[in-house]
Amino acid sequence: DTAVSQTxxxxxxxxxxDKSIKCEQNLGHDTMYWYKQDSKKFLKIMFSYNNKELxxxxxxxxxxxxxxxxxAHLNLHINSLELGDSAVYFCAxxxxxxxxxxxxxxxxxVT
Amino acid sequence: GQNIDQPTEMTATEGAIVQINCTYQTxxxxxxxxxxxxxxxxxxxxxxxxxxxxxxKGRFSSFxxxxxxxxxxxxxxxxxxxxxxxxxxxxxxxxxSFGAGTTVTVRA
Numbered sequence: 508d509t510a511v512s513q514t515x516x517x518x519x520x521x522x523x524x525d526k527s528i529k530c531e532q533n534l535g536h537d538t539m540y541w542y543k544q545d546s547k548k549f550l551k552i553m554f555s556y557n558n559k560e561l562x563x564x565x566x567x568x569x570x571x572x573x574x575x576x577x578x579a580h581l582n583l584h585i586n587s588l589e590l591g592d593s594a595v596y597f598c599a600x601x602x603x604x605x606x607x608x609x610x611x612x613x614x615x616x617v618t
Numbered sequence: 619g620q621n622i623d624q625p626t627e628m629t630a631t632e633g634a635i636v637q638i639n640c641t642y643q644t645x646x647x648x649x650x651x652x653x654x655x656x657x658x659x660x661x662x663x664x665x666x667x668x669x670x671x672x673x674x675k676g677r678f679s680s681f682x683x684x685x686x687x688x689x690x691x692x693x694x695x696x697x698x699x700x701x702x703x704x705x706x707x708x709x710x711x712x713x714x715s716f717g718a719g720t721t722v723t724v725r726a
Contacts, residue, residue: 540713547718548655548703548718548719549716549718549719550661550705550716550719551716552713552714552715555712555713562712563712563713597660597661604648604709604712606651606663606666607651607663607714608663609660609661609662610660611659611660612659612660
């Protein structure tokens with residue numbers, strides 16, 4: 508199936524741990540994004556990569572580090588997890604300025 | 619900063635029409651998007667306006683007035699499966715800024 512996929516779907520971990528979330532798209536898009544959706548359902552952009560180059564880096568703690576090994580993949584590594592990092596993280600992709608298509612989300616719970 | 623406002627909740631009856639308004643003030647404007655998000659799922663694209671006027675797509679229509687910083691999403695012939703959150707998003711500076719979403723509940 509053509510889509511944006513993310514792994515894992517659920518992630519439960521303790522404070523202080525380091526974790527990664529992976530994203531892949533097979534839509535042939537050149538731009539990929541990471542969003543955070545908090546408990547109030549507010550969806551906020553974190554990062555965006557265009558052709559493996561970082562183009563958007565919002566005010567995000569530097570414990571969060573995105574990595575794009577190629578145009579089809581954008582991973583998110585989080586160091587020293589905190590309680591406030593608990594949220595749903597969505598990956599999305601698009602053709603440059605086009606419609607963004609979202610992955611299924613990764614529900615991160617930090618205990 | 620960016621400001622995108624939409625009502626928090628709306629309730630309507632099956633078969634009825636509901637209009638969700640969105641007003642925005644952003645640093646730039648390259649288009650306005652509407653997404654639907656069911657509980658526990660990803661946002662899915664519904665419609666896109668870049669010029670003033672009405673875009674119709676089956677039961678869903680979206681309107682844009684750039685001079686007023688205003689858009690609405692019109693849902694016609696409501697069905698139970700339309701119960702979801704509807705997100706207004708403005709494209710500017712190479713990114714999307716989202717409103718907080720409007721939760722629509724369709725009652726039988």
